[in-house]
Amino acid sequence: MALPPVPLPNTAAPPGAPHGPGPEPTSPAVVDGRLAAIARGEAVEAYIHPELAGESAVLSVECFNLWYGLKQALFHVSLVIPRGKVTAIIGPSGCGKSTLLRSVNRLNDLIDGVRITGDMRLNGDPIYGNSVDVIELRKRMGMVFQKPNPFPMSIYENVVYPLRIDGERDKRLLDEVCERSLRGAALWDEVKDRLRDNGLTLSGGQQQRLCIARAIAGDPEVLLLDEPCSALDPLATNKIEDLMQELKGEYTVLIVTHNMQQAARTSDYTAFMYLGRVIEYGVTSKLFTNPHVRDTQDYITGRFG
């Protein structure tokens, strides 16, 4: 069990407990009343910390709006996801975190009645647009879902699935990718002797790591994790969190999580979303210890949400 790499005081304390290095944050939140404004239907600007300006962006989101039918789920979302870092999105249920994540690889296309405006770019290439080949686009990303979803086939075939659908037949290459991905997902030692077994025979934590191996098999430019630990026990959760630290640097990770401690432990940057809007986005340690917006502080201290 590795210690959380981003030292944060008291993040393991239950929500609602006294918070911060002292009785009061050293520099109190300066912006107030945003949530009330949102509730009134007014447009609010996200507060983006200045540190982000220096990062090179893998993924940039600009003024992104999304509607499910008539209901708007995302409002003017603008974000840049820095290269080689772990970025977490937190917020209460229904705030649009997962919707935003699923918009990145256009999985929302599968749902009838979804409409979007705004722009998203992956390394400068547009994600939305008439000329975009969605299938090619999805091959440039990897995604891991809430519940482990290995396919009903062998462990080996599960991992090399992205290559298989590309028509790859070279046995040597497939073997190599399989081993590299499973090592990358810290699963190789556990399954190397039973690669031909059905993927569904693994335990839940192993299944989720198998899904991570599958997600990184295609060498993605960005790895999307949608609450990857919510169906796992604490031990398995720990393994996945360690794994994220190992993947960092080589891969850009965008993780949606319910669990604020997890965001605090694992991420470099954190965005706080509420009611389909980004409220505050900045370096994790600053966001958790010294939020700029009062509402962020209220959320992370457990006063609502």
Next chain:
Amino acid sequence: MVWLQGGALAVCLFMIVGLLYVVFRQGMATFWPGPSLQVRTHGGAVYLGEVVREERYRPDPALLDGLPESARGPARDALAREDGWARRRLIYTANFDLTQTHHHWVSDFEIADEERPEWALVIERATNDGRFNGVPVAFLIDGKEVATDPADVWAKFNEHHGPVRQRFQRRVKIEKDQGGAVSRREEEARLGLRRAELEHGAGSPEYAAAASKLDEVNDWAAKEHDRLNDEIAHLNGENARYAMRLAAGGQQKMLPLADVVRAYPANRVGYWGKLGIYTSRWWEFLTDEPRNINSEGGVFPAIWGTAAMTLLMSLVVVPFGVLAALYLREYAKAGPVISAVRIAINNLAGVPSIVFGVFGLGFFCYIIGGSLDDLFFRSRLPSPTYGTGGLLWASLTLALLTLPVVIVATEEALAAVPRSMREGSYACGASKWQTIRRIVLPRAMPGILTGMILAMARGAGEVAPLMLVGAVKLAPSLPVDSEFPFVHPQRSFMHLGFHIYDVGFQSQDSESAKPMVFTTTLLLIALIATLNATAMLLRNRLRRRYAAGQF
């Protein structure tokens, strides 16, 4: 409430078990040979045969007046003792050629005396007159009596019967195979002439060539037929030398040995002898063709026809049903049209099957088959090739009938594939078809096979539409044989379900056909159970492979 539910289940189970029990009991008992009983009535009539059934009834008192004086008193006493009830037994007297009946009811009060004659022979004949019961009187070779004692006659019979039967079977084979081949060449030459006439006209050189070819073949065929006829006549002549004379009910009958399929002295055979007869009858039933207007012999062509039709039907219905369900579930946009299509499919399952038969006859046989005949088999017209009922059209009709079952089952199976699995596949960059082919279909396969099992069970047991599109009472040859092109899907075929209907309700003598009905029903149930068990085995193997993970 729980008692009501449990009770309903118990009633269902009771009915199913009861049905199976009756069919199994009657079906298994049919071929067991029973002893022969000979009764003499007060009127002097003699009845010899196996007792197949007995029951109690209330005879009309006037019936007793027909008895002779001396018997009337005891009969009245016996009736009075039983409150007016009497027992009567149904004796399988056979000897249709002598008595014009197969069975006879004998009441106990009519009987003067009864015995079990030691040498009563039961003889199963190859002719349409059915069985013969009698006591052997003499064995004749070339018209001369060589044995007159029953034991000697029986010994002689056993000595000569084997070779005679072999000659008989060789004769049948010559008639069917070699004779058939010669006739086929003749037919081909005749069709060649007709084709030349249709394509080139009656005066063309091609027509002349075909005509001379036909003459040539006709000459050859006449010679061949003569040769075969000689051979057959020789075999027949050899067989005609052997005959057996039997006495039955005061009459005597000469039986040529070649007509005898099986004979046994019913009151002399022991347990093992009976077991031998039982086994040999089952073997004949499963592997041979029917005889005595379907009421005896085997049902092999019907077994073959049922299995072939069911498999062909599954082969057609599963791909079609799966494709249709895939479109409905995966590609079509939900809306009023799709809802209407779904309702229509569900209603299709409720259409009476005879309507499908009528449709099959009109569409497959007459329209499609008729067009095929027009295009490819003109020379054979007006006799139809594909333009009439046959194995292919029957399978297609039943495929149509069972299509809703497969579509509904497949749709359910597709809907049960978790969304997360599809999304996982899409997130890997798979296209829709790749996702369906690699993830959705394998995962839905057990459900699809369930649909196939249901369709097979429904299709194999269906009779009504088959009567219109190709099932026949007696098919001259199987749809697969050694004749080019070896597979003849246009041929009509026999079917166990239709056989049950035909034997049970269309035969001249339902009493002797009844045991056959039970046996055939038993066989049909066993066949469907076997087909289903195979499919289930397959499904369970797949299910193990795609079993959902546990954690």
